[in-house]
Ligand code: 5GP
């Protein structure tokens with residue numbers, strides 16, 4: 106296992122956990138398997154230690170994660186802002202998971218910034234970041250455990266628990282959440298998962314009694330007939346392979362969503378599919394934001410060394426990981442497509458190489 110915090114930080118963290126009564130875990134907007142896995146995993150751990158713990162997420166999360174242990178206790182900030190603000194203001198320990206800056210929580214940005222300011226004084230809750238995104242915002246949390254080379258925030262948590270001597274005490278519930286995050290952020294260990302220590306973590310989680318095959322089915326074999334039809338439509342009608350560039354693109358408007366009866370979460374993972382085309386290096390899924398009118402979301406996936414986080418940062422007001430990134434812009438879908446074409450053209454040397 107790897108050392109993710111210094112001995113000094115470990116000492117402080119241990120003390121803060123011991124002393125905490127009220128704990129809150131938060132994560133980024135549109136929580137994915139890793140965001141929920143890390144917050145729910147920590148929440149189950151904190152509860153095992155006798156703490157009151159709540160998970161607050163900015164907005165809705167995909168249906169295929171609704172089976173996760175503890176999911177019914179999640180508080181959605183877009184629905185219960187006042188309750189969540191009170192919880193966050195009165196927490197004595199706040200875990201900030203799978204996000205590197207308060208802006209990644211969109212509507213929760215201001216309360217997190219407030220917590221951050223208060224945490225620097227005596228009154229506020231102690232904030233701990235556990236994350237694996239590049240460029241953590243300096244001074245966001247009291248302890249920032251940022252490990253960009255790790256496959257998932259859930260892996261980071263595994264190492265934190267190891268350093269705290271908690272790994273052998275992990276419950277099936279906790280281990281199930283942690284495994285889910287590692288599995289979803291690596292496409293079931295098909296990318297970003299070459300480090301052997303990833304499998305040391307998995308070995309430990311298996312010893313805790315997780316059923317990894319069932320977790321896989323719970324997450325990946327949950328399509329509705331409608332989602333299968335959406336996949337068919339996107340691949341047959343909408344997928345465009347950009348000639349000579351080893352890049353592809355799919356788009357979805359809200360009108361199409363309506364026409365096809367697309368539910369939130371139905372589009373999840375479809376962006377990966379064009380990478381199954383031989384030689385394909387970059388795939389983009391560009392869609393109208395369902396929650397923020399006038400905004401377009403970009404979702405990018407790549408293979409090998411193509412840096413889609415860099416492309417997202419330069420062109421799409423976003424970021425992420427080398428092989429999986431995203432962004433968000435206020436523009437029309439047509440403008441977004443043009444911008445993507447421009448970005449592909451700009452990166453042609455890397456894409457063709
Ligand atoms: P997805 O395509 O699954 O929405 O996002 C893939 C990854 O890209 C996420 O795990 C996250 O790291 C990053 N990402 C997605 N959207 C944004 C965004 O708007 N801003 C930034 N900085 N990163 C994003």
Ligand code: MN
Pocket residue numbers: 139140203237257258290
């Ligand atoms: Mn993650």
